[in-house]
Amino acid sequence: MVRILVTGSNGFLGHRLVASLRLRTDVELIATSLGPDRRSDTEGYLYVPMDVTSEQAVQEVCSRYRPDAIIHTAAITQVDQAEQQPAYCRCLNVGAVAHLVGACARYGIHLLQLSTDFVFDGLSGPYAESDPVSPISVYGWSKAAAEKLLSDSEISWAVVRTILVYGQEVPGGRSNIVQWATKVLQSGNPVQVVNDQYRMPTFVEYLAQACIEIALRKERGIFHISGEEEVSIFELVGHVAQHLGLSMEMVQSVNSSDLAGAELRPPRTGFILGKAKSRIHYEPVSLETGLTKVLGPAIQ
Ligand SMILES: NC(=O)c1ccc[n+]([C@@H]2O[C@H](COP(=O)([O-])OP(=O)(O)OC[C@H]3O[C@@H](n4cnc5c(N)ncnc54)[C@H](OP(=O)(O)O)[C@@H]3O)[C@@H](O)[C@H]2O)c1
Incomplete structure (x- = not known):
């Protein structure tokens, strides 16, 4: 049995992760988000509110539940909001990752961080995982800074970068x-x-599945997950x-x-998907x- 903690479980990707993980018999799921749980079908997992910008809250939840892996989706995800609120963006998209890295180091947890194509400037896409980042927005910068926190750390980590995610709307969540x-x-x-x-739009269910695969296998390093068109x-x-x-x-x-x-x-x-295809057998829809x-x- 593997214990997985998801942050931002009320969000677009978080919701999809919970929908899949709660049905698995080999996974114990701890779903966490900022507000109260917005799912109507609440069987198969435990919901715990957790503000990821609070170091104390992150330490307490990780110490209490000791997950094997964390899938960290919670973030400011709107480019314009990040420009308008750079301090809050830094706090949520970078500071919270520092808290999670600290807790993962302390309790030996594998951390999977969600990231974005916006870490690149878009002048030479499609990109491979090894291409240097070159963000042009506060949002892109914050995600690149979060990635660096992981790569500079000693913990077991993976980064999943994705692009323009689409799927069924989530109750109370944002549109796509x-x-x-x-x-x-x-x-x-x-x-x-x-x-x-130009983008390679990504179907949320396949993205969620790829994240689950990477978390369960405790795969390390950066993975590009997107559609292929x-x-x-x-x-x-x-x-x-x-x-x-x-x-x-x-x-x-x-x-x-x-x-x-x-x-x-x-x-x-756009992403080059060879690594995800060979390492986790990812096949985009x-x-x-x-x-x-x-x-x-x-x-x-
Ligand atoms: N969607 C895309 O097209 C896209 C593209 C590239 C990368 N990504 C990345 O993928 C990840 C997931 O994106 P998404 O579209 O699922 O985001 P989303 O729908 O905006 O969900 C983000 C969730 O984060 C939670 N949150 C906000 N502040 C929090 C806090 N202080 N503590 C705990 N939780 C907090 C919110 O929970 P409450 O609802 O409970 O307030 C919200 O539901 C993000 O890291 C994003 O950068 C997304």
Whole structure:
């Protein structure tokens, strides 16, 4: 039996991790987040509130439950919020990781840290794990700083970097690109979407599975986990429209320079997935299959 603690269990990825882990007979799951547990099906795991920015709370929970591995998802994840609240971003995205590294060192826990394609500047994607980081935003900087805390430590650690995650919406949680595109297209309201930011969108269920695999095996080092198809955000919205049989008439294709905050977003990221494929047999789902899982069968 392996005991796994998930942080940010109310979040988009955290919710999916709990959904999978609570059903496993070989895992004891401790789910933690900032607020009260927002799941309706609360069987198969223990929920403990834990503010990861409190060193004392992190020490107490880790000392009490002694997990074998922690999957750390809790973070400020919004690029604009991070720019507006850099001190809070540093506290949550970097300070909390320092608390977790301290507790993991003390109790011999394996730490899996979630990170992002935004650690790169997007000028030479797709990227391999060994490429040097070059963040261009407070968010990207904070995630790169958190990665360095792990790599400079003596603990057993893994970093999972991922890209533009999509999937079913979580109750009380934030939206994601596919759900956002669906709502915009269905509303018929005009919207501007960038045509020059390229990503490899990642299906949340496959990301969660990869994190679980890495945590259970106590794999070490950096892993790139994403989809394999490179699309611009405009093209992605087009895929959703085509899947749902909706019109793109009201969707205006624009350059990043036409919108505020372009300088904070890397133009072309994308990952080389060879390491994840060979080490944990990760096989990304195609975008079309991912959309079918989220939105149902394509409307012909
Ligand atoms: N989503 C993406 O497209 C994407 C892309 C690249 C990388 N990532 C990375 O993947 C990870 C998960 O992202 P996500 O989209 O699942 O994030 P999310 O939906 O924004 O969830 C983050 C969760 O963190 C929790 N949290 C906030 N402050 C906390 C605190 N002080 N202590 C404990 N928990 C706290 C919140 O819990 P409450 O709800 O309880 O307040 C929230 O549910 C993040 O590290 C992110 O950087 C995400």
